[in-house]
Amino acid sequence: ELKVEQNPLFLSMQEGKNYTIYCNYSTTSDRLYWYRQDPGKSLESLFVLLSNGAVKQEGRLMASLDTKARLSTLHITAAVHDLSATYFCAGESGTYKYIFGTGTRLKVLA
């Protein structure tokens, strides 16, 4: 069964700095997703990565996928306070079964 691990679990960073969140998964996943959850809110999708080497960017966030290493990364460039949230990656463990990582709680300090 697919297992998805993220690190770090908690991340506190200064505004303007860069950092990367890592998502390792244990078995093949056809797609890899990234979601964001603000405190007390629902989850919203950020990226879906479909193939090896895929890279997607939106604003200060960039996600990439290395299927051989079973690794996806979410890179944050020049962090701003508005990026403070919990970020989840998720993979597919069979059709209609998405396994979410533990989440990374990001806090961007002014």
Added chain:
Amino acid sequence: DTAVSQTPKYLVTQMGNDKSIKCEQNLGHDTMYWYKQDSKKFLKIMFSYNNKELIINETVPNRFSPKSPDKAHLNLHINSLELGDSAVYFCASSQETDLYLVYFGAGTRLSVL
């Protein structure tokens, strides 16, 4: 116009009671889900339905009974509530033609006292 709507938003109840959470999606998706998020933010799939048919039942106690009267609705009934059922329950939906992106409802925060 909310894509995935669930009610109620908050549910506070006593142990042993029975409660229901309703979910509706207006996205025209074929697949709907229930997820449970615990106090540590860990998100776990409970059920998946595709075209009203149960596809995934992730070893959830049979006190939890989902019902899908049509593709747009997936309700969750919980019998004999226990303290450990306290969590946030998210309804969600997805569609193959949308890369299976999962759209989540706002969540129902269930507190069992």
